[in-house]
Amino acid sequence: MDHFLLLGLGEATYAIEVGKIKEIVESPTVHFVPRAPACFVGAINVHGTVFPVLDLPVHLGYTGSARDHRIVVLAPEVCTLALTVSRVGRIVPCDPERFLPTLEQRAVDSFGRAQFERAGELVYVLDLPRLISSLTF
Amino acid sequence: MRVCISHKFIMGFILVVGSIVLFGLLVPHLGIPEEARQLFTIACALLIGLLLGWFFSKAFTANIRTITNAAENLSRGDLSNDISLRPTRLVDETHDLAASLNGVTASLRELVGYIRASSVKVTEAARALSVTSTQVTASAHEVGRAIDQISRGAETQSRMVEESSRTTKEMASSIDLVAGSAKKVAASADDSVLTAQKGGETVRTTLQLMKQVLDEVDRIGQKMLSFGMQVQKIGKIVEVITGIAQKTNLLALNATIEAARAGEAGRGFAVVAEEISKLADSTGLSAGEITELVELIREENRNVQGAMNETMLRIDAGRRAIDSTGEAFEEIVGNALDTQGKAVRISELAQEQTRGAASMVSIIDEISRVVTENAAATEEVSAATDEQSMSMEELARSAQELAGLAEELLDRVSRFRLEVQQR
Structure with missing residues (x-):
């Protein structure tokens, strides 16, 4: 049984495995990074380590949505990256056997490696390696 | 000889x-x-x-x-000639006879002349009498017509007097009604005075009550203000609670993440963290509800403040209205007193008018009596005039007959020739 942190991006709901998250920080000071791409809002200092902050809703095309004051910091072994989201949800358990089959094209479009249903709502499991590989500088 | x-x-x-x-x-x-x-x-x-x-x-x-x-x-009938015989010395009985006949002729001539003159005079007198009697008859007819007119006039006068009497009686009864109405008006004015005085009292009482209500509303306003401040304090406290809940939630999330990363070792901790997260969530929800409630209360408070301000304004307007109502009641009392006086005066005048009308009725009755007597007298005069007229007509006829007789007599007498012819 894996645990997922639910994230809201616009109207859609995504999920990230809890093991791939370092922590969630609240209202950190976001430092401006010169010449950074538009999808990066700046950089934050988390316990002495600097994390670039990716505007995930903008990057995934959910423009015009609100931004939660909390920022999700990914585990260093995954990537030195922090993500802004529209809202931070709860941590929910889910068995990978309950994942629903996904069309390839749809998975590509939504950066979801899998999807499951929760409370009548479709939740995409964020494909972190693809996301990271999409961040080519 | x-x-x-x-x-x-x-x-x-x-x-x-x-x-x-x-x-x-x-x-x-x-x-x-x-x-x-x-x-x-x-x-x-x-x-x-x-x-x-x-x-x-x-x-x-x-x-x-x-x-x-x-x-x-x-x-x-020729009485004009005397007999004259040839003169002779030897006068005989024929001359005596001639002399006697001449005497008869002279007597007859005198008589006929007298009769003719008298009959002419009688004819003239009879004609004059006839004319006079005709004139008198005409005058009598004229008088009769005049008297008829007077009689008709007297009838009209009588009718008019009756009408006047009836009208005056009606007027008297109307005046009685007016007097009654004036009394009622006076009574109503009395009632109005009492009612207006009561109204004035009520207005004063109402004003006092209004002042109490105003003070009460003022006090309630102050209380509402302090209540609003208290509610604001509650809001701030709820904000703090909300912040704590959010932080607790974050901590719980991070604890859950840490527990998940710790694997099997962190399983118990994860359960505790989840419970803490749920608590924080429910705290957050409650705090949100409280915030909503506080907002609602603040909104209601604002509405109440506005309503109270409006109420204050309305009460002020009401106080002014009651003030003017009080003045109006005083004016009504004055007017009612005035009306009462006038109604009493009208009643007195109406009574005087009633007495005047009664005396007018008796005078008109007297007039009616006189008019009736006049009418009767006129009828008598009319009858007498008719009789006189008839007598005059009779007289005229008699005069005409007399004139006819005189003319006939004259005609008879006229065949006598009276002029003496000189031979």
């Missing part, structure tokens, strides 16, 4: 006898044969007798004829 006719005859006879004797004596001297002497004598005597007879009878006959003619004229 007067000689009777018989004497004349005797004288003639004597002359005849004397002539016979005379001729008897003369004849022998005339140379007449003896045989013819007697015959001659008789013839001469006869001739003398015839001559005497002719002479006498001629005169006598002429007189008789004249008298006869005069008598015939008289019988025809």
Whole structure:
């Protein structure tokens, strides 16, 4: 049984495995990074380590949505990256056997490696390696 | 010399006898044969007798004829001629007869002249009387018409007087009604005064109550203000609680993440962290509800403040209205008192008018009585005038008859000729 942190991006709901998250920080000071791409809002200092902050809703095309004051910091072994989201949800358990089959094209479009249903709502499991590989500088 | 006719005859006879004797004596001297002497004598005597007879009878006959003619004229009514016989020395009975006839004619002439003059006068008088009586009749008719008019006028007058009497009585009853109404008005004005005074009292009481209400509303406003401040404090506290809940939630999330990363070792901790997260969630939800409630309360408070401000304004307006109502009531009291006085005065005047109307009614009744008497008198006069008119007509007829009689008399008398013809 894996645990997922639910994230809201616009109207859609995504999920990230809890093991791939370092922590969630609240209202950190976001430092401006010169010449950074538009999808990066700046950089934050988390316990002495600097994390670039990716505007995930903008990057995934959910423009015009609100931004939660909390920022999700990914585990260093995954990537030195922090993500802004529209809202931070709860941590929910889910068995990978309950994942629903996904069309390839749809998975590509939504950066979801899998999807499951929760409370009548479709939740995409964020494909972190693809996301990271999409961040080519 | 007067000689009777018989004497004349005797004288003639004597002359005849004397002539016979005379001729008897003369004849022998005339140379007449003896045989013819007697015959001659008789013839001469006869001739003398015839001559005497002719002479006498001629005169006598002429007189008789004249008298006869005069008598015939008289019988025809010609009184104009006197009989005049041929003058003679030997006056006889024919002259006496003529004189007598002349006396009769003169008497008749005088009588007829008198009758004619009288009948002319009578005719004129009768005509004048007729004319006068006709005029009098006309005047009487005129008077009759005038009296009829007066009679009709008197009837009209009587009707009008009755009408006046009726109208005056109606007026009197109307005035009675007015008096009654005026009394009622006075009573109503009394009631109005009392009611208005009560109203004034009520207004004063209401004003006091309004002031109390205003003070109360003021106090409630102050309380509402302090209540609002308290609610704001609650809001701030709830904000703090919300912040704590969010932080707790974050901590719980991070604890859950840490527990997940710790694997099996962190499983118990994960359960605790989840419970803490749920608690924080429910705290957050409750805090949100409280915030909503606080917002609602603040909104309501604002509404109440606004309503109270409006109420204050309205109460002020109400106080002003009540003030003006009080003044209006005082004015009403004044007006009602004035009305009461006027109504009482009207009532008194109406009573006076009633008395006046009653006396007017009695006067009109008196007038009516006089008018009725006048009408009766006029009818009597009219009847008398009619009678007079009829009498005058009778008189006129009589006068006309009299005139006719006089004319007839005149006509009868007019065939007598009276003028004396001079021969």
